[in-house]
Amino acid sequence: MQIANDTVVQFNYTLKDEQGEVMDTNEGKAPLAYLHGHNNMLEGLEKALDGKSEGDSFSVTLAPADAYGERDESLIQRISVRHLQGAKRWEPGMVAMVHTENGPRQVVVVKVGRFMADVDLNHLLAGRTLTFDLDVVSVRAATEEELEHGHAHGEGGHQH
Template structure:
């Protein structure tokens, strides 16, 4: 079976920077499982998986437009320290959680003042070219419940 709409794909991946530094490597755990065509993964990886089948290994480069977006300077904001969740004492480089109108969001702390904190709301990989080495483990038809829920179930996917 080849990867196409409404199928579940399981795969391992190694994510590297443009310089070749490894950011993530899934090979030491369960393969990730996604319901293909339902935006469960960044667009560049979904696009690269299309038409592949179990046993295929390949590499793909993902631009910011098909990854985590361009880095936006306007995404730097000052927020009251009391709105940050995850620690009692904040330092630059730490990741915090804030509640927004769109739900919880991770932010990176840039500067800490007495009452206000400067945070970066960009995804940490925004603006970066990403290189993936992908090993397709399996491809199967999705179950009706997976399609109706919009995600893969079971190991590597969403657990109910």
């Protein structure tokens, strides 16, 4: 079966940066699962996986626009240090959680003072060209329940 809208895809990946250094992988773990065509995956990855079949292995390099977006310097904001969660003492470069009106969000501490901190709200991988080595483990038709819920269920997907 080929990957198309309304199929559940399980795959393994290795993510590499611009220099080819491995940044993340799920090798040796359960494959990731997603419902194709339902905005559950990076747009560039979903396009690259479209039409592939179980057993296919390939690499795809995504420009920032097809991955996590370009960096937006206007997303560096000053907030109260008390809103940073995840550590007692903060230093530039540390990742913190901040609760926003849209839910929790990871931020990177850029500068920290006694009461205020400058934080970067860009995704950690924004502005980066990324290469994904992908192995398609399985492809199957989505169940009615998965289509109703808008995501894959079971191993590698959402557990109910």
